[in-house]
Amino acid sequence: MSSGQWEVVGKNKKSQNGKLKQDDKKPPKSGPKLEDVVPHSQIKSFYSGMEIDDDRKPAKGKNGDKKGKKQEKKEPSKPKPPKTIEGAFELIDATELATIITTNKIRFSNAPLVWLKEVANFLNSKTQIEVDDPTFSQHPTLYPLSVVPEDIKTSLENVFQDAGKSNAQLFFDITLTALANDMSRGQSVNGHRVLLQILAKIYPEFCVASVPKSASLRNSYQNRPPIGLTLLWAFGQGGLSDFAIGMKAWQDLFLPVIELKNYSKYVVQYLSKLLDRHAMEAKVTQDQLLNMFDLVNSKRNGIPKDLSSDLIKQLNKYKDIYFNKSGNKLQVTFNQIMKKLPNQYLSGITLDPYNQVLVESLVDCLERDDSCNATWRQLFHKCSKQSATVLEYIDNHWSEVSPRLKSKSLKATVAQFKEVSADTLRGKKKDETIVKTNKICQDILDRMTSTRRFPWLWASFFLLVAICGLVAYDVSRVGGNFPKSATGKVFKDLGILEHSQHAWQKTLSTSARGYLWLETNAPIYYTNTIEFCKPYGQLSKDAFLIALKKASVLYENVKDYVVEKTPVVVSTIESYAPGLIDNVQSYTSAGITAVKKYSYDYYSLTADYLKTKVFVGDWAPEVLQNKTQTALNATRFHVSTYFHWFREQVHIYSEIP
Incomplete structure (x- = not known):
């Protein structure tokens, strides 16, 4: 600028002949600094009130750096990621999910599987929570579906309904494979879990629709317990709503791996939950019961002792479900179960828990179907040792078993078996089993003919009160002196006091001896009377039961007739008096509500009054x-x-x- 004209800085100038000047090769010099032109004392005034727009430096005001730090903008804190599946689902926006579903339906209207895969990806991305227990054994049965908000759950159920059953079943199989693959890669699969639960709830049959494929998938990952247990958990979801589906899944997919250490406990736990959940409405056929006996018998020795004991308990529950709905025709069942017992005499500790369940099943047959005694008597020669096992169980548990069985039929069965045993004992060789069985039969017969304890305390009390009550009261008024009592004076005036005293002592002596005789002999006569009257009492009971059944049938017929004709009566009333029934129902409901309210109020007032005043x-x-x-x-x-x-x-x- 020494020449007073502007100069272009940063470009190479050429000479007139096109060659660079030698001075132009040097870097250009920067302009003069402010400190060189303005005195040092005035430099601060040039920066007064100026702000620096650079985001990396804080703005400075009149007070320097302190005020600049206060004027910095605070960035909003990021929300903490959820630590549980519940928290993750609570953070999901139902509107966002509905938008994704709607968008995919529009873009891929003919590809429902695309919608469902996008939903699965969305849920997996939003629920990236690590799960320690793949079977959720410490959570409620329907977890994690039970913690999904209702609006999200409704959207997922609707999208499955819109996709159709065939696409839903295909997606179920695809999701099972994706579940295993994603877990092997360490990815989140909580979205897969929830979708499988919803599908199993809507279509339980999907869980056992392709058992060979499911078994192959399970075998591929059974050496990786977290994935294998997760697959078993998914296979068992259909059983939560359908008992038959759950039992098929357990028998075909769970039971084959019960002998593997990492799976044994969960296999038994699933069966326990299944039986407890459906104990009231489940139904088991005879073939299913017999098949269950065989399956448990084949696997019970290959698992730890404590789990084997739990498995037998579940078999006992399964047996109870069968007998509760079996009816009263159990001769075939009795025959088949008797043949499943080992052909040997099982006594004491040799009767293991499994065989004890078989014996208890035979007792259940005898209890519910009296004709099973006839079937049993026909099996004496073929199943003598098994019969001995059953008889010893009945003898050892007499107080528990005898009230459940009909004494007449049981007595005939035991007596006949005793005769068979006696015939065998006449031979030269005496089987120890037959000897023991003969003693057991005799013990049972003695128990059935033993007398019950007579209530002599009450009999003696009423007898003596009837004879001596008035006289004892009269004598007690004069201190126990009979001649001074009113009764004694009357006897003295009549001249029979001495005779009456003698008669009184004789009466007391005779009554005392009679009481002791009654105490000894009354139980015998009481037992004979009961035995004589028992057939007539049973006949009366049977007649009463028949009448009760007839009344029940009549009640059901009347009920069905009323249910059938009620719509006709209602429509007739509506045609002649429209709205009358609705009005009556509304007035009745209002009246009942009022009665409940006032009854509760009066009850509260009365209770408070009694509590505070009385x-x-x-x-x-x-x-x-x-x-x-x-x-x-x-x-x-x-x-x-x-x-x-x-x-x-x-x-x-x-x-x-």
């Missing part, structure tokens, strides 16, 4: 309870004292000639 002080519940307990203790003491006194008097008077 049952206070000496009438407080605690005081009344203490007084009642004291009175009961005193009564119990006096009754016990009287009983001992009475027994002493009986023995004293019984010795008087």
Whole structure:
């Protein structure tokens, strides 16, 4: 600028002949600095009020750096990622999910599988939570579907309905494979889990629609327990709503891996949950029961002892489900189960839990179908050792089993088996099993003919009260002196006091001896009377049951007739008086509501009044309870004292000639 004209800086100037000047090869010099032109004391005034727009430097004001730091903009804090599946689903925007579904339906209207895959990817991306327990054993049965918000769940169910059943089934198989593959890559699969649960809830049959493919997929990953358990968990979801589906999945997909250490516990736990969940409405056929016996018998020795015990418990539950819905025709079942027992005499500890379930099943057959006794008697020669096992079980559990069985039929069966045993014992060689069985039969027969304890305490009480009540009261008024009592004076005036005293002592002596005789012999006559009246009582019971069944049938017919004719009556009333029924129902509902309300109000008022005005002080519940307990203790003491006194008097008077 020394020449007073502008100069272009940064470009190479050429000479007139087109060659670069030698000075142009040097870098251009920068312009003069502000410090060289303006005095140092005035430099600060040039920067006063100026702001630097560079984002990397804080703005400075009059007060320097402190004010600049305060004027910095604070960035919004990022939301913390969820730590549970519940939290992840709560953060999902239902509107966003609905938009994705709608968009894919429009773009791929003829490709439902694309919609479903996009939904799966979306859910997996939003629920990236690590799962420690792939079977969710510490959570509710329907977890994680149970924590999905209702609006999201509704959207997912609707998209499956729109896709159609065939596409949904294909997607179910695809998702099972994707579940295993994604887990092997370490990716999140919680979205797959929820979608499989929803499909199993809508279409339970999908879980067992292709058992060979499912078994092949399970075998491919059974050496990787987290993936294998997750697949079993997915296969078992259909059983939560359908018992038959669950049992088929357990038998075909769960049971083959029960002997593997990492799977045994979950296989038994799933069966337990399945039986507990469907215990009331489930139904088991005879073939299914017998097949279950064989399956458990083949696997029970290949698992740990504690799990084997749990498996037998589940078999017992399965057996109970069968007998609860089996009806009263069980001769074939009895025959088949009897043949499943080992052909040997199982006594004491040799009767293992599995065979004990078989024996209990035979007892259930005898309880529900009395004709099974006839079937049993026909099997004596073919199944003598098995029959001995059953008889010993009945003898060892007599108090529990005998009330469930009909004594007449059981007595005939045991007596016939005893005869068969006696015929065998006449030979030269005596089988120890037959000897023991003969003793067991005799023990059972003795139990069935033994007398019940006669209630002699009550009989003696009423007898003596009837004979001596009035006289004892009269004598007690004069301190126990009979001649001074009203009865004694009358006897003295009549001249029969001495005779009456002698007669009284004789009466007491005779009554005491009679009481002791009754105490000894009354139980025998009581038992004979019961045995004589039992057939007539049974006949009356059968007649009552027949009448009850007829009444039940009549009730059902009347009920069906009323249900059938109710719509006709309602339509007739509506044609003649439109809206009458609705009005009556509304008034009735309002009346019932009012009655409930006022009843509750009056009940509350009465309860408050009794609590605050009546049952206070000496009438407080605690005081009344203490007084009642004291009175009961005193009564119990006096009754016990009287009983001992009475027994002493009986023995004293019984010795008087």
